[in-house]
Amino acid sequence: MERQEFDALVIGAGAGGMAAAARLQLLGYRTLLVERCDRVGGRASTVEIDGFRVNTGALVTETGGENGRLFADLGVDPGLRMPRRPVVLRLGRRDVPLMSGPTGFVAQRLLSAVGAISRRTGKRPAPGPTLADWLDKRNAKPALRSLARNLTSALYAAEPADVELVLFWDYLTKPGGMSPYAIHPEGAIGPWRVVADDFVRRGGTLWLSSDVQGLTFVGGRVSGATVRRGGEVVEVDVRAVVSNAGPLQTAELCPPDALPAGYLERLRTWSRTGALITINFASRRRLGPIDGLFFFSTTRRLAYACEVTGTCPEMAPPGWHLYLGACAPSPATGEFDLDAELALLRADLREHFPGFDDARELSVEVCAGTDWPAQRAVPGKDEPQSTPIPNLWNVGDGARPWAGAGQSGCVESARLAVESLARVVALHSPQPGLTRQVERVSPGAGE
Template sequence: MSDNLEFDALVIGAGAGGLFTAALLAKRGYRTLLVERLGEVGGRASTRYKDGFAVNTGALGIEIGTETEEVFNEVGARLIVRQPSPGIVCRVSGKDINISAGLPGMANRVAIKLLRLALHVIPPLQPRPGESSHAWVTRFTNNPTVLGVLHNFIGSIFATTPHLLPADLFLHYLTTKGAFKQFGFPPGGTVTVWQELLTAYKRHGGEIWLNAQVEQLSFATDGTVNGATVNRDGIPRQLTTKLTVSDIGPQATLGLCGDANLPADYITTVKRQHQPSAIITIYFASTTPLASFPGFACFSSTRRLCYATSFTPTCPENSPPNWHLYCGASVPQPCTGDFNETNEIELLKADLLDEFPGFAQARILDVVVTRDEWPAQRAMAGADLPNETPIANLWNVGDGVKEWGSAATTACAETAILVAAKIERAYPWQAAQAALEPQQQEHAKAVSQPIPQSHAVDHTSSSPKEAL
């Protein structure tokens, strides 16, 4: 650890949003400190290892050709994922339909393009103010299969329900953001993606403190943040910073500031909109295959199960030899606030028994419940706060300040890009990028090659076509 405790930028939290932001700032010349209270990076998109199995703490697949890849390219990090083929199937009446390729995939793409056009030219199709996704869809159909797919698709992407997700946001995601993007699984678990980003961050001079806790921020007389107290190894350390970015969520950031340093109306707004949503994920394994799909499966009729994932066909190193690794995930009811955790887990297990013959004999590795202050999403879709705060040199990033219609780790990358750009404009003293070293130039050339069309892709850089 450096003895110099004067930094240009302090980034709190090494989850996806914090890592993206720290890497961008370090690449652009800011002396950056990244502080993480845990002993590993990734936060709710990390990985734990249990008896040779890679058990992710949250995010499973990484979208490619998106803002995530944009950040990796800028900082010179390798984005190593493998694409399953097919990537996504939808199970209807016991049959797995490939909805990302072939005729069904083409039908999806055409249908979404037609929907985009129809929403522009036929005003009655447009959602009414405040209309939910469920209310909008049931204007046209009450088909149980359609409603089941809608429920589980929205649960998979947004960790909420059609009754709570605004219809205009859902349609914006489908027709503008792009549903059914290409994605890949990281060999070794999701944490390996962040370890690559961390390597690039350090190469650009970034510093990280793991197992360290930011206890409070300090303020100058003009109301801006000028430092922080960080507890590391049981020793409080006082550092100075010119700007601060928080990836721990707006609610937790309030606690670091103290009420006296923020306007009362902002505090009220943050507390009112603090509605984190939950997901329950069961990891299980078997010595015999339990599914034929190699990637994600969405379901049309279940009690709770929204999606399931089969890892081994694409990333066999994520489990010991001769084992097949899976997970199944559900959105509890209600998806925010209190719920009966035991009952919700049993409902998910009942679905897995129905959908995976042999689940009764499978080994349950872990039941991961992301809720409350360790949630699936820090903000319900559509209830995100702005990334700016009333404090001029303090920003939030991550899934509590997502852009309209954004989701998943891509949304965290998007917040990082936006905040890094605002920082460059407001505090440009270090904004000039250093010239790339020769080896970095060669790396930039290498990562610009197109993806080989293979089952398992060591994906470093490309711009594959989205499903839309």
């Protein structure tokens, strides 16, 4: 059996794993990144269907915030392209841009100001009540309830009853506000390909179509992993592990006696997962003026939709327009009737895309259950990045910081995990140039 040695192993090349591997290699840790699929990106990736680039989950990537910080630290250009109107809210018959034009300017300033005042005065909603409780208390009209449902669907693959009001508030009013959303001409995989190329260029090792099958332990710490690579099994010796497989799946990779009593059992009932259903469709004729990412107020199910080729024509063969429409089913975090949900989603698409029935349906993507959920945890129920094992961390969805959402929440979890790792796992032979980077990325180094 082959045996190899690395400083750090990262399990999974989703947004969180890719960001963690890139940061570790940047700091000087000899890093192995193992990914089960034949591509990077996880639920922010892209596959080709008859010449159309169809995303496996995520569509848009926040350009600033934690994503922007990662791209800047690596010194890479993710190649993202900004839609003419990055986010538009369809309110009845009116389309209101939320991130561009005068309405976008006012909306952004308003949220920033409310957030700043709330942080200064310490006034924010009390923990506990959900967004649904708040809507009930105000006897909210159906249109407001539908808008709230569509926003929680799009942001959290959840419904208002699943989302604490204070978490929703903290997300909307976070410092720095919402940074514009952008699309990559290669699809959601685009930015992660850029980060993967940079990781490999810096000497990182990436094994695609490979599986981490188990972790080995010595003295209460992870000492290695068994990896299936092609038809071979490779034993890898490592000093630290960062996992993007999800907290439960990561614990299941450990020998049961290596974990504290009750840990695995707790994770097995830890949280419900969230679901999202996406219909990808294409037409030779343009179907309505939905150019950027549209959120909807009053629909049966449709939470958001986009004409992807409005910004990135490369995503479809010449002469075609590529669209998607998505919703969280009801219940979003439990068993649902897929046929009934699809009927409601298609009815909405017919209404908002005249000519939808003549369009070509390319795929229906259902992200649900424990293996490929839209969200591994109900918002606010994420596990910390650290685990009971001192040299094992979780990153990505399921280990995001409070109010973190989407890819940027996963990228943030990766930064926090790597900062923590750098505090407890010293570099083998720090080089002068790298010590400075450790200090910059990990202000707590040496604590």
